[in-house]
Amino acid sequence: MAKDKAPRRPRAETPKGFRDYFGTEVTERKAMLDTIAEVYHRHGFDPLETSAVETVEALGKFLPDVDRPNEGVFAWQEEDSDWLALRYDLTAPLARVAAQYRNDLPAPYRRYAMGPVWRNEKPGPGRFRQFYQCDADTVGAPSVAADAEICAMLADTLEAVGIPRGDYLIRVNNRKVLNGVMEVAGVLDPADPGRFAEERGIVLRAIDKFDKFGEAGVRALMGEGRKDESGDFTKGAGLSDAQADTVMGFMSAKRGDGAATVARLRDLVAGSATGAEGADELETIAALLDAQGYGPDRIEIDPSVVRGLGYYTGPVFEAELTFQITDEKGRPRNFGSVAGGGRYDDLVKRFTGQAVPATGVSIGVDRLLAALRAKGRMGATAPGPxxxxxxxxxxxxxxxxxxxxxxxxxxxxxxxxxxxxxxxxxxxxxxxxxxxxxxxxxxxxxxxxxxxxxxxxxxxxxxxxxxxxxxxxxxxxxxxxxxxxxxxxxxxxxxx
Structure with a gap:
């Protein structure tokens, strides 16, 4: 009689797209997050910890319209109950908290949150399915003073953790200005916002990849489409040359100072009430930051900032590290973005039916840690016991x-x-x-x-x-x- 096969031993390996963190890595991350928390605390923000699991209904803003909502998130269905998912970011849980506890929380509500998030997407070099985020948001403040405060706090944070002035730049734009450009270009109908939605999505993604694809690549995506080096073809937005010229004019609207940039943007959005409102908001943000001593050497108006997520409704911002590093092929390049955010006045409305203004920023924790190591601020062997x-x-x-x-x-x-x-x-x-x-x-x-x-x-x-x-x-x-x-x-x- 044949002997039963011994049970196969499990393989000792992390799942694809995940990683383990040891000693110094954990210690360095905690030290950096503690420093960030001190800055946020000084600005009057309170900590918030939410569950790692949310209902898919609460995360629905991020999910595609499919029967099984597991593309982009890790989701499962409770027996005869709701679909649940690991949180995709820290903003959607905040929107749920703001709605659930709206009668108990102060208004405005200022909170920061730090922790892991999970995305069910294809992993790659340096791209993991679990990673840390560090967010700060103000919910319930309609004034763009809240956006200016977030930008100023972000500058303070970068300097506090060890990124010196001159090695970073926070760039600010406004989605209302971009919407005004879209309106002038004929791909946004204020009377029917759903019209041209697909075309606008393609244009937004194309603009967001300007640094990667260059002007020719972006123009191709605005037109018939773009074929990459491998032969893969990406469908374009189908804009005419004249329409594309309007959008590209927006991309090149940056001038020598904030006032000149805003003036150029006003010209581009002439005839659009939404665009004019966005230009006014940028002007106000620049004035508020200047009054606090945050000049264009730290924070500047830059129309090239778009931010990919569609829920942004007003000012958007991105923190870029400007110092050079050497990539895996030995080529010098700028380090790039480590944080981004903006205003999202419609996210809480999904729960309450009422517009609730909100603005915030998210720091890529692993990216910022890598930057600090590149600057020699971290990475030395920590003494043991x-x-x-x-x-x-x-x-x-x-x-x-x-x-x-x-x-x-x-x-x-x-x-x-x-x-x-x-x-x-x-x-x-x-x-x-x-x-x-x-x-x-x-x-x-x-x-x-x-x-x-x-x-x-x-x-x-x-x-x-x-x-x-x-x-x-x-x-x-x-x-x-x-x-x-x-x-x-x-x-x-x-x-x-």
């Missing part, structure tokens, strides 16, 4: 007491809990943990009331270059009284 080695199993209580004394003094410490038989393995463990100091106490040291402290950082430096004279006066290993353990470890750590 002081490791208390174990020379005698029967004296574990003494070793734990040493670690406890160090911790009470605010020093990160741990006791080696592996097999203590081979002392060399304990020091290898300490090296792998990036421990700065190892504490050693055998029976002889215990009898003398002493401990041995091994400076692992100094020892590594001496081993690397034993001829360095500056190390000559510093022994890498010293014996000190047990009572002086904390004080001597502090000295070795440079805290004494």
């Amino acid at each position: 002081v490791v208390v080695t174990v020379m005698d199993r029967d004296r574990m209580a003494d070793y734990l007491a040493m670690a406890a004394d160090l911790r009470r003094a605010g020093i990160r410490a741990e006791v080696y809990l592996g097999n203590p038989k081979n002392f060399g393995n304990q020091l290898k463990y300490a090296d792998k943990r990036a421990a700065p100091v190892a504490v050693i106490q055998g029976g002889d040291e215990a009898a003398r009331g002493a401990v041995v402290l091994k400076d692992l950082v100094l020892g590594a430096a001496i081993a690397e270059d034993a001829s360095r004279e500056e190390w000559a006066q510093r022994p890498a290993q010293v014996e000190v009284p047990r009572a002086d353990l904390v004080a001597e470890v502090r000295k070795m750590l440079g805290q004494g």
